[in-house]
Amino acid sequence: MVTSVSWWEGAVVYQLIPRSYSDGDGDGIGDLKGLSGRLSYLRWLGVDAIWLTPIYPSPLQDGGYDITDFKNIHPELGDLAAFHRFLTSAHAQGIKVILDLVLNHTSHLHPWFQRARWAPKGSPERDVYVWSDDPNRYAEAPILFRNFETSNWEWDEVAGQYYLHRFLRHQPDLNYENPWVQEQMLGVVDFWLQKGVDGFRLDAVPFLFEAEESRCEGLEQTHDFLRKVRTFVDNSGKDVLLLAEAIQPVEEAAPYLAEDELHAAFNFELTAQLFAGVASGNSKNLGLCLNKAQEVAPGSCWALPLRNHDELWLGDGHLVPEEVIQSIRAGLHQGNGHWLNWGINRRLAPLLNGDPRANRLLHALIYSLPGMPCIYYGDELGMGDWPGLRDRDPNRTPMAWTPGRNGGFSTAPDPLLVLPPITAPGYDYRVVNVEVQKHLPGSLLNWHRRMLTCRRLLPALQAGGFEILDSGHPSVLVFVRYIKNMTVLVAANLSAAGASFHLDLSRWEGASTREVLWGCYYPEANEKWFVYLSSYGFNWWLIGEVEETK
Ligand code: GLC
Numbered sequence: 001m002v003t004s005v006s007w008w009e010g011a012v013v014y015q016l017i018p019r020s021y022s023d024g025d026g027d028g029i030g031d032l033k034g035l036s037g038r039l040s041y042l043r044w045l046g047v048d049a050i051w052l053t054p055i056y057p058s059p060l061q062d063g064g065y066d067i068t069d070f071k072n073i074h075p076e077l078g079d080l081a082a083f084h085r086f087l088t089s090a091h092a093q094g095i096k097v098i099l100d101l102v103l104n105h106t107s108h109l110h111p112w113f114q115r116a117r118w119a120p121k122g123s124p125e126r127d128v129y130v131w132s133d134d135p136n137r138y139a140e141a142p143i144l145f146r147n148f149e150t151s152n153w154e155w156d157e158v159a160g161q162y163y164l165h166r167f168l169r170h171q172p173d174l175n176y177e178n179p180w181v182q183e184q185m186l187g188v189v190d191f192w193l194q195k196g197v198d199g200f201r202l203d204a205v206p207f208l209f210e211a212e213e214s215r216c217e218g219l220e221q222t223h224d225f226l227r228k229v230r231t232f233v234d235n236s237g238k239d240v241l242l243l244a245e246a247i248q249p250v251e252e253a254a255p256y257l258a259e260d261e262l263h264a265a266f267n268f269e270l271t272a273q274l275f276a277g278v279a280s281g282n283s284k285n286l287g288l289c290l291n292k293a294q295e296v297a298p299g300s301c302w303a304l305p306l307r308n309h310d311e312l313w314l315g316d317g318h319l320v321p322e323e324v325i326q327s328i329r330a331g332l333h334q335g336n337g338h339w340l341n342w343g344i345n346r347r348l349a350p351l352l353n354g355d356p357r358a359n360r361l362l363h364a365l366i367y368s369l370p371g372m373p374c375i376y377y378g379d380e381l382g383m384g385d386w387p388g389l390r391d392r393d394p395n396r397t398p399m400a401w402t403p404g405r406n407g408g409f410s411t412a413p414d415p416l417l418v419l420p421p422i423t424a425p426g427y428d429y430r431v432v433n434v435e436v437q438k439h440l441p442g443s444l445l446n447w448h449r450r451m452l453t454c455r456r457l458l459p460a461l462q463a464g465g466f467e468i469l470d471s472g473h474p475s476v477l478v479f480v481r482y483i484k485n486m487t488v489l490v491a492a493n494l495s496a497a498g499a500s501f502h503l504d505l506s507r508w509e510g511a512s513t514r515e516v517l518w519g520c521y522y523p524e525a526n527e528k529w530f531v532y533l534s535s536y537g538f539n540w541w542l543i544g545e546v547e548e549t550k
Pocket of ligand 1: 062063065066102167203204245309310
């Protein structure tokens with residue numbers, strides 16, 4: 001039964017890489033058994049849903065986004081029975097589960113692709129992928145993985161043709177012009193719906209269809225197919241989230257949020273502006289981006305990540321000025337800010353020069369702005385990374401649970417570990433881990449938990465209206481979130497210097513103001529309400545008393 005309020009309204013999502021989260025069988029690789037054992041931690045932290053990066057069989061040439069069987073589990077992670085046990089136990093603890101669904105491509109080792117290359121040219125089997133005799137077809141489609149590929153086409157000796165791959169050459173693009181492909185992928189959606197999952201993060205949605213003289217992104221046919229997915233899910237009667245990954249500016253991502261299309265889309269432009277804001281100490285572009293996001297998709301749900309398993313996208317030189325990008329890279333704590341395909345492949349903490357105040361500030365913003373906050377595993381601890389690792393592995397290393405062996409991630413000997421746990425100075429797992437931080441009242445981890453608790457108690461932050469107020473200070477973003485009986489005022493200082501300013505709160509003249517986190521009263525609202533925020537400081541205040549709803 002579809003309820004009137006969907007489960008994701010007001011939800012906080014936690015993204016994790018199962019292979020790097022917790023190893024339940026001691027082979028050095030995180031798995032579903034290990035993850036099941038950590039659900040109580042996630043419940044304690046206060047997240048509503050977890051998004052798992054791909055868990056399907058895969059040769060792992062692209063972190064599992066190269067799939068050989070969409071309806072199974074990678075043997076290193078478990079099997080379908082283990083998935084069932086994990087899902088049942090997540091649901092029993094009130095945690096929803098979102099799977100990554102890769103629609104655009106498969107692994108080159110997928111049986112469909114192997115069959116296609118051996119099948120005669122023009123046959124239905126060959127037609128499952130996109131082939132060409134000419135590698136200049138769709139010449140305007142940009143190369144996405146610029147660090148690894150020089151063409152979107154790869155010559156296949158057996159087929160005697162080129163095949164299209166918008167990502168790695170190990171990831172041939174499926175041919176969505178072929179109704180069989182569409183039917184199969186809807187079958188995949190159905191398979192996991194029947195298993196009881198609560199949502200899908202739809203990977204790389206802009207690239208499903210191609211057309212000459214276009215960038216082959218977000219074409220009308222692509223939107224048509226996504227509407228089919230939506231109708232399919234709606235017809236199942238299940239309350240299932242469809243979340244789009246389109247690494248594009250707000251205007252280009254907004255069409256996926258049309259009423260009959262997907263429920264949510266990541267706002268990567270906002271992510272870029274949050275980092276740029278902190279790097280430049282200026283809140284102007286952040287404010288503009290926030291207003292634009294509300295205008296282009298009013299009432300829609302933007303998902304708000306700070307970091308994820310990919311690079312930090314800063315907008316291809318159009319969104320964030322070059323000097324700000326350079327200052328983010330220069331400010332990196334340890335190692336250099338390695339530029340991969342389209343961004344920086346580092347974790348949040350080192351990107352913020354190891355400053356926990358900036359970690360708090362950026363999370364306080366995503367926890368209070370309109371949209372669905374997305375926490376990347378380990379960022380609740382301020383976990384570090386390993387800059388020297390290949391591709392995007394620097395920010396995919398094992399979760400730090402304890403000060404013990406391998407940070408409590410696995411009991412396996414070091415050489416067997418999926419990736420090395422962090423021992424870099426300042427981020428060593430013997431110091432930065434769940435167990436230690438749980439015991440320290442002032443830790444980042446306890447702060448996140450407290451913030452999530454407060455957020456849960458403030459429905460205005462979950463689904464309220466949004467309006468930016470003028471702070472008169474270049475570094476400070478101020479806004480209100482409101483519902484009928486509750487108004488929350490938020491102020492955030494993006495600068496490393498303290499900021500004092502006055503706010504015009506005359507429309508709430510005489511109302512009480514109370515700081516939320518510690519319950520401290522401030523002077524009554526007036527026309528010239530004085531605020532001081534320390535370096536990277538922020539505050540949430542309730543304006544007026546919360547009226548009981550009858
Ligand atoms: C998405 C994923 C990324 C992957 C790519 C190709 O952008 O987030 O990790 O490499 O799609 O599937």
